[in-house]
């Protein structure tokens with residue numbers, strides 16, 4: 001089943017008017033929430049946007065990409081760097097049953113706690129965790145027969161130097177300084193079926209045995 005979803009998934013950018021139900025959106029989100037993350041920190045927030053005016057604003061922030069405004073719903077995927085704050089991070093670890101000695105060790109290790117290294121490292125690690133959640137959501141959407149497209153070309157802290165261009169988007173979504181609109185997942189039913197075309201690098205170009213360049 002997973003193989004089917006991986007093989008058949010493609011970016012869908014043109015949708016018909018059929019509504020994607022809240023139930024299906026919740027099922028997609030639940031798959032994202034199930035994703036693994038670093039010490040289970042789960043540094044993500046998701047904001048579901050249905051409102052047409054808001055979708056239009058998000059589309060503009062994504063350089064006018066039409067799949068954002070025409071989607072039945074848009075899942076805004078928020079990289080939440082505040083999840084690494086010591087109190088929040090410790091709480092998650094306590095919930096998992098880790099003892100205070102282990103928690104103190106994790107919180108004080110730069111290898112395990114990127115927030116000790118700085119904002120850049122924290123953002124990098126947060127983005128890493130988000131990729132799993134977003135990947136899982138795309139596969140669940142595929143399994144439900146719902147088309148989706150990841151939209152990462154959006155005005156945010158990673159793509160735009162001038163904060164003023166995205167501050168209103170952050171306000172609209174209720175984000176704070178430590179929360180970044182990383183990407184959006186547009187959801188809708190494909191208007192006209194397009195066959196899957198996987199244009200990928202050859203296996204041997206990206207896979208090696210023991211050392212890069214040695215064929216597996």
Ligand SMILES: Cc1cc2nc3c(=O)[nH]c(=O)nc-3n(C[C@H](O)[C@H](O)[C@H](O)COP(=O)(O)O)c2cc1C
Nearest residue numbers: 009010011012013065149150151152153154183198
């Ligand atoms: C992190 C990320 C950001 C992306 N951003 C956009 C985007 O802004 N607009 C878009 O049309 N597609 C976007 N895509 C979709 C890719 O273009 C697409 O996955 C790639 O061309 C492979 O095609 P496929 O998804 O149909 O297999 C993004 C994909 C990823 C993983």
